[in-house]
Amino acid sequence: MLRFIFMINIYQDNMETKIKKTEKKWREELSEEQFQVLRKKGTERPFSGEYWNNKKKGTYVCAGCGNPLFDSETKFKSGTGWPSFYKPINDENVETEEDKSLRMKRTEVLCSKCKGHLGHVFNDGPKPTGLRYCINSISLDFKD
Ligand code: FE
Numbered sequence: 001m002l003r004f005i006f007m008i009n010i011y012q013d014n015m016e017t018k019i020k021k022t023e024k025k026w027r028e029e030l031s032e033e034q035f036q037v038l039r040k041k042g043t044e045r046p047f048s049g050e051y052w053n054n055k056k057k058g059t060y061v062c063a064g065c066g067n068p069l070f071d072s073e074t075k076f077k078s079g080t081g082w083p084s085f086y087k088p089i090n091d092e093n094v095e096t097e098e099d100k101s102l103r104m105k106r107t108e109v110l111c112s113k114c115k116g117h118l119g120h121v122f123n124d125g126p127k128p129t130g131l132r133y134c135i136n137s138i139s140l141d142f143k144d
Helices: 002-017 023-029 032-039
Strands: 059-062 068-071 094-099 106-111 117-122 132-135 140-143
Touching: 023 032, 032 117, 068 132, 094 117
Parallel strands: none
Antiparallel strands: 059 068, 059 140, 094 106, 106 117, 117 132
């Protein structure tokens, strides 16, 4: 009996923390540009987005689901034209996956809540992590 209740709890937990929507629903909710990046793993043109040069203090959240992703404290000037961070807000909200498209081996960065594509992470970032989370502005909303 206890084990059964435990399993129900896990199930409910997943229902609350993960977001699953049909492609049609995402198309309705997102702009065309947001849909192409978040749901189709596209990349915005560098220096075209809203946040690459944003220096305000605050939190960057997922444009698809509002999940907090990056803190402005970890943002740094990368010169790439995409907002860049040396670490995510925590280990739970952001996840990574191997990406072998474009004949390159890269590590994709995703929102763990809605699985929206955010960008890629590289090993040429600054201290203290040495990581560079290269994120599309259009995948983010900013809360100050
Ligand atoms: Fe999300």
